[in-house]
Amino acid sequence: MDHTDGPRPRAVTIYDVAREAGVATSTASRALSNPGRVSERTRAHVVAVAERLGYVPNRIAQALPSGRTGLFALVIPDITNPHHVGLIRGAEAQAAAAGHSLVLADSQEDAAVELAHLRRLASFVDGFLLVSPRAPADELAALLHRHPAAVFNRPLAGLPGVVTDIDAASAQVVRHLAERGHRRIAYLRGPDTSWADGERHRTLAAHAAEHGLEFAATGHHPAVLDSGAPAAEAGLATGATALIAFNDLIAIGVLQHLERLGIDVPGRVAVVGADDVFGASFCHPPLTTVTSPAELAGRALVDLVTGTAPDDPVLPSELVVRGSTGPAR
Amino acid sequence: MDHTDGPRPRAVTIYDVAREAGVATSTASRALSNPGRVSERTRAHVVAVAERLGYVPNRIAQALPSGRTGLFALVIPDITNPHHVGLIRGAEAQAAAAGHSLVLADSQEDAAVELAHLRRLASFVDGFLLVSPRAPADELAALLHRHPAAVFNRPLAGLPGVVTDIDAASAQVVRHLAERGHRRIAYLRGPDTSWADGERHRTLAAHAAEHGLEFAATGHHPAVLDSGAPAAEAGLATGATALIAFNDLIAIGVLQHLERLGIDVPGRVAVVGADDVFGASFCHPPLTTVTSPAELAGRALVDLVTGTAPDDPVLPSELVVRGSTGPAR
DNA sequence: ATGAAAGCGCTAACAG
């Protein structure tokens, strides 16, 4: 049987409440959602009647005149990535605290899917939370013309947003590796549509130059565990003694591949990830990585889109040294 | 500035389209969403005008008469649990494929929060996807009276649902441990509001009896990593040589605690988890666990709530043997 | 402080 078909048993409306309470619908409405503009006596009476009848306001009907649903769309490139889970969690918590809810949209790293989500959801939500959006800036701008939005990890003209302090993280990573005696390092790039990837590439190269280190880059690699093998091969081929992966997923995949190859980590090659996802602390060896302000970012996005500007649009990220880095061979 | 305040620039309505196309609104409506009930010529014309004006139907307005939003609420006890991520992913994918979207609701293992979500979202969604709901059955029933719902891992009278084949999984776990020579096993229980926990407890005890094994249980333990230490202590105190945790989160926490204690796994004690979450294959030692049909379950929930009954409400779960189990001391 | 009435944008009878 199809539960979505057929008329649902009709619910108690505000008309029922008004009639039962012997007042006009407008009075009932005010008593319920605009107290203070009605006498205490009638307010209490209407509320009591509503309670007794089991009245629950129809939020679609509420939304039609106001245009506000209290729903926000959270658009994510890849739900599978554990990194994004922190973001979902932060956003959900902050939204719930403000009485809002999130509509989840997974764009599967596909710009077209992402844009389709924006179009589909536009008339339904009060705003968009865009996590590292992949679509071209002009197309995003066109679709978001009449909708508030906040963006994580991608500066977009005219849209508020927060970003990870990638430069600070890269500086710490490079300094750490230089101190451990590495002379040649390689960056295993992530998706080419990722702004964060470009930033990591740029800042790692710059800091490597400062320290007089040789720098190479490989990729782009998809941000998934399975990229580990090809990324590791490409990284090793550069002759680097330290491999810095775009994120922990790739880094853990790299560790697994190196283990299969019998290559000692960190003895022969060091590995660094990014995001400090669940699992990074107990993989083998435990992964040196940089933290991601994911949960913070999720909260900040909700704040931004609801009009509360955060103090600082640059969110902290810092190095966590674990077993996967060590002195160069 | 506050993006949510102030009137949004008003959008193109179907009236605009109808006027511009020189037809009645009903004709425009039919041309756009009920083709075949209008001449091909006017259809094409209206569509062209709509396109030119950049018309996008207002989904709230569409939803008001029909009562259908195409939104489904996914209610989860704990977003943090990586196990649930598979479920979210499966549900999102299946919903998206059918042109629906998901509203995310995290009840944080709290029955009151769960019920509050149902109340808040009821008038907004076409149905509920309940993942291991924690609230009392009668309260759930009362709130879901007029809303379709599908449930994962908790049989609820009158509601369609799917469950994991916990009995089969338990049978395999116990047989595996018996074959490895364990004579006394302990189950580290999960949340007391979890139906799955009760089932695992019951079936593990039954199969242990079949095999002539001694069986003990400890807990309830919250289903988080930090439960690992107390759960491990309680489990060891039972004198068991094999500890079966409610889920992988607890199991991995147990592994970490045993490592700190210098207790050899699986030499001195074996550890088994459940769900086969991300990380289970590369923790130390890799965790023997049972798979969870999470993604499948997510898809099945969407199918159920949209009226497509799945073939079998019992979803497969099977043992994956890794390094954390071995012969008893 | 309260009531009457209009309108949010769309769909679905009901006519023609």
Add this chain to the structure above:
DNA sequence: CTGTTAGCGCTTTCAT
């Protein structure tokens, strides 16, 4: 095949 009209449930002027 197309136009007219009512109505989904609620909020909000505008009167009183």
